[in-house]
Amino acid sequence: xxxxxxxxxxxxxxxxxxxxxxxxxxxxxxxxxxxxxxxxxxxxxxxxxxxxxxxxxxxxxxxxxxxxxxxxxxxxxxxxxxxxxxxxxxxxxxxxxxxxxxxxxxxxxxxxxxxxxxxxxxxxxxxxxxxxxxxxxxxxxxxxxxxxxxxxxxxxxxxxxxxxxxxxxxxxxxxxxxxxxxxxxxxxxxxxxxxxxxxxxxxxxxxxxxxxxxxxxxxxxxxxxxxxxxxxxxxxxxxxxxxxxxxxxxxxxxxxxxxxxxxxxxxxxxxxxxxxxxxxxxxxxxxxxxxxxxxxxxxxxxxxxxxxxxxxxxxxxxxxxxxxxxxxxxxxxxxxxxxxxxxxxxxxxxxxxxxxxxxxxxxxxxxxxxxxxxxxxxxxxxxxxxxxxxxxxxxxxxxxxxxxxxxxxxxxxxxxxxxxxxxxxxxxxxxxxxxxxxxxxxxxxxxxxxxxxxxxxxxxxxxxxxxxxxxxxxxxxxxxxxxxxxxxxxxxxxxxxxxxxxxxxxxxxxxxxxxxxxxxxxxxxxxxxxxxxxxxxxxxxxxxxxxxxxxxxxxxxx
Amino acid sequence: xxxxxxxxxxxxxxxxxxxxxxxxxxxxxxxxxxxxxxxxxxxxxxxxxxxxxxxxxxxxxxxxxxxxxxxxxxxxxxxxxxxxxxxxxxxxxxxxxxxxxxxxxxxxxxxxxxxxxxxxxxxxxxxxxxx
Numbered sequence: 001x002x003x004x005x006x007x008x009x010x011x012x013x014x015x016x017x018x019x020x021x022x023x024x025x026x027x028x029x030x031x032x033x034x035x036x037x038x039x040x041x042x043x044x045x046x047x048x049x050x051x052x053x054x055x056x057x058x059x060x061x062x063x064x065x066x067x068x069x070x071x072x073x074x075x076x077x078x079x080x081x082x083x084x085x086x087x088x089x090x091x092x093x094x095x096x097x098x099x100x101x102x103x104x105x106x107x108x109x110x111x112x113x114x115x116x117x118x119x120x121x122x123x124x125x126x127x128x129x130x131x132x133x134x135x136x137x138x139x140x141x142x143x144x145x146x147x148x149x150x151x152x153x154x155x156x157x158x159x160x161x162x163x164x165x166x167x168x169x170x171x172x173x174x175x176x177x178x179x180x181x182x183x184x185x186x187x188x189x190x191x192x193x194x195x196x197x198x199x200x201x202x203x204x205x206x207x208x209x210x211x212x213x214x215x216x217x218x219x220x221x222x223x224x225x226x227x228x229x230x231x232x233x234x235x236x237x238x239x240x241x242x243x244x245x246x247x248x249x250x251x252x253x254x255x256x257x258x259x260x261x262x263x264x265x266x267x268x269x270x271x272x273x274x275x276x277x278x279x280x281x282x283x284x285x286x287x288x289x290x291x292x293x294x295x296x297x298x299x300x301x302x303x304x305x306x307x308x309x310x311x312x313x314x315x316x317x318x319x320x321x322x323x324x325x326x327x328x329x330x331x332x333x334x335x336x337x338x339x340x341x342x343x344x345x346x347x348x349x350x351x352x353x354x355x356x357x358x359x360x361x362x363x364x365x366x367x368x369x370x371x372x373x374x375x376x377x378x379x380x381x382x383x384x385x386x387x388x389x390x391x392x393x394x395x396x397x398x399x400x401x402x403x404x405x406x407x408x409x410x411x412x413x414x415x416x417x418x419x420x421x422x423x424x425x426x427x428x429x430x431x432x433x434x435x436x437x438x439x440x441x442x443x444x445x446x447x448x449x450x451x452x453x454x455x456x457x458x459x460x461x462x463x464x465x466x467x468x469x470x471x472x473x474x475x476x477x478x479x480x481x482x483x484x485x486x487x488x489x490x491x492x493x494x495x496x497x498x499x500x501x502x503x504x505x506x507x508x509x510x511x512x513x514x515x516x517x518x519x520x521x522x523x524x525x526x527x528x529x530x531x532x533x534x535x536x537x538x539x540x541x542x543x544x545x546x547x548x549x550x551x552x553x554x555x556x557x558x
Numbered sequence: 559x560x561x562x563x564x565x566x567x568x569x570x571x572x573x574x575x576x577x578x579x580x581x582x583x584x585x586x587x588x589x590x591x592x593x594x595x596x597x598x599x600x601x602x603x604x605x606x607x608x609x610x611x612x613x614x615x616x617x618x619x620x621x622x623x624x625x626x627x628x629x630x631x632x633x634x635x636x637x638x639x640x641x642x643x644x645x646x647x648x649x650x651x652x653x654x655x656x657x658x659x660x661x662x663x664x665x666x667x668x669x670x671x672x673x674x675x676x677x678x679x680x681x682x683x684x685x686x687x688x689x
Contacts, residue, residue: 137596
């Protein structure tokens with residue numbers, strides 16, 4: 001069945017007796033929509049936002065291709081069969097626009113409840129699309145079905161379009177108030193673009209076709225102007241892609257997009273033009289070029305920033321290498337210096353000790369105290385030098401561990417006993433407690449283990465002005481671990497100190513109030529050694545003045 | 559991803575796709591296979607015997623075209639005029655067939671439409687004698 005008053009088209013779409021604006025409004029809008037849709041989808045096919053934009057472009061393209069066919073083709077059966085698409089496509093466009101904007105605003109998929117609402121809104125349209133509620137006949141003289149369209153059905157999908165506009169506006173306004181400046185610009189582009197597109201598209205297609213139906217307009221050519229809304233929306237999308245890297249599209253891809261859009265608009269000059277369409281073409285090209293130039297400038301700025309960041313990164317890399325060299329040199333220097341200091345110090349300590357013991361005869365009473373101070377200070381200095389040397393060995397990877405099985409519990413008890421005299425001298429009580437379910441044997445370097453325990457108890461002694469220190473040894477058979485808790489009633493630590501206490505040269509902020517001789521290396525060395533032997537050291541404190549608990553954890557040899 | 563989460567995520571796809579296919583298939587069957595819809599077209603009308611619609615190419619209306627509208631089932635038109643159903647080449651389509659109950663002719667109603675043309679029989683005689 002054919003429309004007998006119209007000429008048959010060539011290549012399905014092309015006829016001579018047709019409004020000039022038809023091709024200019026339909027073809028670029030369709031090509032741009034399909035191009036941007038596919039471009040965005042292929043850039044990141046798994047992203048929901050990209051998928052929705054693609055489906056929106058596809059629905060719009062289905063409408064424009066149907067419209068172009070309706071304007072040019074004369075096969076009445078085909079056109080009547082296609083006519084339901086004029087209701088289905090706008091409805092899908094409306095729902096997809098809401099979906100797209102909601103996902104964009106909230107950066108996540110919509111709730112299942114909203115999906116049910118979408119389905120409920122679309123189902124009647126899809127179920128009744130082929131019925132007389134939508135289309136009951138076809139006019140062969142005018143080659144359209146406007147006379148046979150159901151007003152209820154047409155009103156339903158038009159109202160759906162306006163619901164979409166208001167839904168987008170309200171959701172965007174609510175989100176806009178809570179966002180920062182950058183996000184606000186994006187919301188303006190996305191929501192503004194989609195609302196402008198929907199308003200121009202839905203209002204022109206409904207109003208114009210309704211006016212044709214009641215005879216106030218001779219044909220529906222005015223609806224063509226509504227399609228330019230899509231160009232505006234796609235331009236907004238392009239701005240978001242280039243300026244804000246939306247839809248995860250790369251920088252190079254953005255430049256290709258702008259270039260392609262400009263070529264596409266410029267290609268419209270190849271069609272013959274009436275003065276009206278020529279003016280429209282020029283305006284579109286100028287707008288595209290202007291926006292393109294702004295975007296390219298923005299891209300250039302981004303490239304410059306990227307180059308600057310790259311240059312800074314290269315400089316940082318060089319500085320880092322230089323720092324590493326200096327650090328190695330520093331460690332070597334500390335190692336050499338410490339060795340140089342240790343030898344004379346051994347002689348000082350030895351002779352001071354011999355003098356105090358009376359190996360060189362009785363010494364005057366007045367000299368006892370100075371000699372005791374020499375002995376004490378040289379001991380502290382020897383310990384400090386040992387710490388420096390250990391740090392140097394750990395950092396250079398030269399620390400050697402001689403692993404053997406030994407009774408950990410006994411060693412802890414021995415160290416505690418050794419340090420008890422020191423504790424008493426400081427007016428402190430040092431307890432040793434044991435709660436073991438195993439033999440307490442570990443596989444570790446015995447010397448290093450003793451040194452760790454020594455460091456931890458010494459640390460507690462240094463920072464406990466009065467009260468008690470409890471050394472508790474316990475085990476966990478299931479976890480195959482043994483633990484030593486050194487619990488003191490000392491100065492404690494705040495959270496900030498706790499986070500950094502195992503760093504090099506780190507001491508509690510209130511440490512100097514009770515002890516000025518600490519190097520801040522003891523805990524660092526203990527932790528590194530414990531880790532190297534499969535264990536670790538942890539610290540806990542309820543705050544300043546509330547005491548501390550250090551726990552050495554070692555794997556049981558079972 | 560569990561089955562329930564998967565179904566919730568792709569809920570619209572799994573429900574709308576069958577509905578869209580249904581809508582497309584039903585339209586195809588109705589309009590392309592069963593031809594179950596009405597068609598209307600214009601046929602030449604005798605302005606001396608009926609109130610006809612008037613169409614003018616230009617404002618002066620040098621060559622007026624008088625017409626009436628015929629509406630009938632698309633399947634009936636195909637049975638009368640064949641598969642192509644080009645009413646401009648199908649003489650039988652210019653009037654309603656006596657046995658076609660779906661067919662109706664609409665003439666111009668001067669109370670609704672301004673462009674009606676009905677020439678009174680007395681005037682017709684004058685015109686014939688003048689010519």
